[in-house]
Amino acid sequence: MPELPDVESFRKVLADCAQGRTIRRVEIRDSGVLHGTSARRLSRDLAGREVQEPERHGKWLVVHTDGPALLLHFGMTGRLVCADADDPPHRHDRILFTLGDMRRPRQLRYRDQRKLQGLWYADDPEAARRLDEQGPDALTVSRADLDAVLAARRGHLKSALLDQSVLAGLGNLLTDEILWQARLHPARTTRSLTEDERAALHRTLRRVLRSSVRAGHVPPRDTWLTGRRDAPGGAPCPHCDIRLSTAPVAGRTTLWCPRCQPEPSP
DNA sequence: GAATATGTTTCGAG
DNA sequence: ACTCGAAACATATT
Structure with a gap:
């Protein structure tokens, strides 16, 4: 939990x-x-x-x-x-x-x-x-500090966000939720992010964390990704209704929407 | 029995 | 020097 x-x-x-x-x-x-x-x-x-x-x-x-x-x-x-x-x-x-x-x-x-x-x-x-060894606290991290820690890290965005020495506080559920709401594919690399995407990531991270803190946990709302996690056989995306994808990323069960979070181009 | 689980560290490999 | 994946920790649930 x-x-x-x-x-x-x-x-x-x-x-x-x-x-x-x-x-x-x-x-x-x-x-x-x-x-x-x-x-x-x-x-x-x-x-x-x-x-x-x-x-x-x-x-x-x-x-x-x-x-x-x-x-x-x-x-x-x-x-x-x-x-x-x-x-x-x-x-x-x-x-x-x-x-x-x-x-x-x-x-x-x-x-x-x-x-x-x-x-x-x-x-x-x-x-x-x-x-x-903990990174900055995710609830209060500034835009500049988030940019700085991401710039110092290569590899998948999800594995960076999950790494407590990069940013402290996010777990598997929150990371998936934030990436989905920010419309970023978990396998995007930190280096591929544009200025606008980094801004969206920071904005979304703050918004998701604040409402989760208010709720005392990541709320399993129907309009959030978290609400769809447990559906057997894959649930529809709350945004676009297409079936959500699941695969291990960074060693953890990862859920994303193949339409809202486009695959990174290699 | 097998697979899975919202976490983290360690270790070997690339 | 970094990053990744697998294994390990201990236990319950499906």
């Missing part, structure tokens, strides 16, 4: 649930999501700490406290939920942070089915390196 808009909604969950509150207790139900630390050390370090305003960069969430800062990455199946501390945990709740006052304690839960990513201390060398 998680791409930039999802992680942005987790940031809000974290802020509403925990900001300004004290962590009373940390329960690690599956230490498989911990990286570079142990369950014992994490709960010792965080107990009694106050949660401060969280930050997001790309798909990373930074949890600031008056003690150590944490980095969360949600992989493909992770999420953050706020629950009543008395509610029984979900099967995939890997870490429970109990917060705030004793009368009505809340619980922030890191839930993740596949455990592809997880939690790091912000000063962990591996995590710090990964965060350091």
Whole structure:
């Protein structure tokens, strides 16, 4: 699930649930999501700490406290939920942070089915390196910065947009959506883009990201490409009704419209 | 059982 | 020096 808009909604969950509150207790139900630390050390370090305003960069969430800062990455199946501390945990709740006052304690839960990513201390060398290598955040990237990162990259447009070190925050769904709305074929090369196409790409990227952030995820609207992803045997393009094409591009399932997004000329 | 999945890193090849 | 594709991570669903 998680791409930039999802992680942005987790940031809000974290802020509403925990900001300004004290962590009373940390329960690690599956230490498989911990990286570079142990369950014992994490709960010792965080107990009694106050949660401060969280930050997001790309798909990373930074949890600031008056003690150590944490980095969360949600992989493909992770999420953050706020629950009543008395509610029984979900099967995939890997870490429970109990917060705030004793009368009505809340619980922030890191839930993740596949455990592809997880939690790091912000000063962990591996995590710090990964965060350091991120490109500009896709939600706020300027036209000039987008042009600059694309100019520094060759190969397929889709693989560039998907690369977090080029631009941080886009995943497979968002990339397909943006390329379709900008009417650019995913296999176009970054170098082939004209001035007008780069302008359209930036405009579309902002528009798609803003409405997705508002919705908390990439909305599966009928008028968007995302709404047609799951149709068996290929769905019609919401623009022109021709059958959408599917093929792997940059190693990922890619959906595009052969009419609205013309094949790059070789 | 097989294929697939909204993510990312690593490694070998071109 | 870059870029690409495949494999690996762990688990559920179709």
